[in-house]
Amino acid sequence: MTITLTDQDKLTVLTAAYGAVGLMSAAAAAGGSPHKVAADGSIALSSATGLVGHVLAKPKGLKLDGKSVAELADQVLPALTAAMSLLGKQNPTEADNFRSTVLVALDAAGRRHKGEPGPTMAEMARKITAALDAAR
Template sequence: MSVTLTAQEKATLRTAAYGAVSLLAAAGASTSKPHKIATSGSIALSSATGLVGHVLAEKSGRIALSGSSVAELADQVLPALTAAMSLLGKHDPVEAENFRNTITVAVDTARLFQTQPNPTMADMTDKITGALTAA
């Protein structure tokens, strides 16, 4: 790896990635199986490669996400997704695209566990995608 990220930058990537999966699980909680959404999305994240894969695989302790509603979680995760894309874009545009693809695969994988069409999950997916392209 030729890019060196600070501890804070790595935390931003992890918060964004695992937060996106958490957001989708929270959005799908009423009509799907949130534990299966979270598990499948996390497995997809653990399959990442490159710099992104190394950062997501590091044993760094707990991801700092808090809140008692989807809105509070989104207030943390969506800006983190945009910040992650911005910081990776400055360091290595190839890794920025790798991050975007990793999140997209995780979201698509997590959505496989929808038990019925869910407009709430579709809307959250759109918000996650929007945050990834806002940088």
């Protein structure tokens, strides 16, 4: 099945994925290295395959705004749900690929800490996962 994504659809997918990494990075600022968290998460996103991998490999037009974590979350969490919905309508397998790609990025970002991620990062990961699953 061929999937056709508009430029706006691609921007939604980009905002969702890279925004999720940004939220984890912001959560890490409470007790870790946000730059390393962002780098590890971004590397995971750039390793994606399939249509999602093609979209994430070219983050053109991506603009994540927010002067606070709350403002960034207001932009990213709905984009996660929207990306899952638009991919799920066209190809459920690609929606699963997107979900798994974002979760791998969260895991990569969370591993920057020794042991388990702290409560701030764990809660942010829970919110991101809930947004991914809201479209199911």
